[in-house]
Amino acid sequence: MLKVNALSYHYQAESLSFTFDLEPGSITAILGPSGAGKSTLLSLLCGLLPPSGGNVAFNDLNFTQLPAHERPLSILFQEHNLFGHLSAFDNIALGIDPRLNLSPEQKQHVQQAACNVGLESYLERLPGQLSGGQKQRIALARCLVRNRPLLLLDEPFSALDPSLRRDMLEQVKVLAKQFGTTILMVTHHPEDAKTIADNVLFIDQGTVAYHVDIAELDNPTDQIKTYIY
Numbered sequence: 001m002l003k004v005n006a007l008s009y010h011y012q013a014e015s016l017s018f019t020f021d022l023e024p025g026s027i028t029a030i031l032g033p034s035g036a037g038k039s040t041l042l043s044l045l046c047g048l049l050p051p052s053g054g055n056v057a058f059n060d061l062n063f064t065q066l067p068a069h070e071r072p073l074s075i076l077f078q079e080h081n082l083f084g085h086l087s088a089f090d091n092i093a094l095g096i097d098p099r100l101n102l103s104p105e106q107k108q109h110v111q112q113a114a115c116n117v118g119l120e121s122y123l124e125r126l127p128g129q130l131s132g133g134q135k136q137r138i139a140l141a142r143c144l145v146r147n148r149p150l151l152l153l154d155e156p157f158s159a160l161d162p163s164l165r166r167d168m169l170e171q172v173k174v175l176a177k178q179f180g181t182t183i184l185m186v187t188h189h190p191e192d193a194k195t196i197a198d199n200v201l202f203i204d205q206g207t208v209a210y211h212v213d214i215a216e217l218d219n220p221t222d223q224i225k226t227y228i229y
């Protein structure tokens with residue numbers, strides 16, 4: 001269980017505070033208006049921002065004060081996930097060892113992760129020789145080799161065309177269910193939420209406004225309608 005309890009942050013003019021629980025292995029979409037606090041929430045969870053209060057725990061591990069690299073999670077951003085001077089293989093391998101000093105078994109894990117995202121024959125290429133979708137799949141493979149129970153996705157496929165975006169989300173869903181990964185994904189598209197998620201957190205004005213089952217998007221209340229139309 002991911003337990004987020006009054007996890008807070010203060011910018012000069014604004015105060016944000018988040019409280020919610022997520023079931024292990026669930027996939028949660030985060031929707032809400034621009035400036036609502038979605039990216040701030042992910043930054044607090046991954047350790048990019050220090051919270052001013054509250055706490056966050058995953059399966060009884062309280063990681064509120066842990067440095068980013070010791071947290072039980074991986075994060076995939078919209079772009080700038082890869083190092084341009086490193087091959088796809090090395091970009092994935094960074095998820096295992098930042099010094100790229102891999103054992104034969106660890107090299108196998110890199111191959112396997114590339115296979116999982118369908119790019120095992122692209123491993124020699126530099127990021128500049130890959131399409132946008134292929135780059136994101138390599139970045140996803142790096143998340144997979146890290147083998148962390150939580151995966152945070154910050155609009156990871158929004159630069160891709162709608163059909164590729166849908167394919168990628170379906171692929172992530174299959175892998176997440178296979179590995180039992182708990183996912184939290186920021187998106188601006190309710191249809192992306194429907195493709196991948198079991199439940200939705202609506203964030204508004206720096207807090208959780210609603211936490212609902214994905215089925216509510218097909219039959220929304222008047223309050224939910226204000227967020228999705």
Ligand SMILES: Nc1ncnc2c1ncn2[C@@H]1O[C@H](COP(=O)(O)OP(=O)(O)OP(=O)(O)O)[C@@H](O)[C@H]1O
Nearest residue numbers: 011012013014032033034035036037038039040041
């Ligand atoms: N570095 C900062 N300094 C001051 N205020 C900030 C800073 N970063 C974000 N904010 C403010 O905090 C609020 C939440 O921002 P955040 O980026 O988390 O929103 P968001 O929901 O991710 O928005 P979007 O959908 O547009 O990406 C906004 O009002 C924003 O102006």
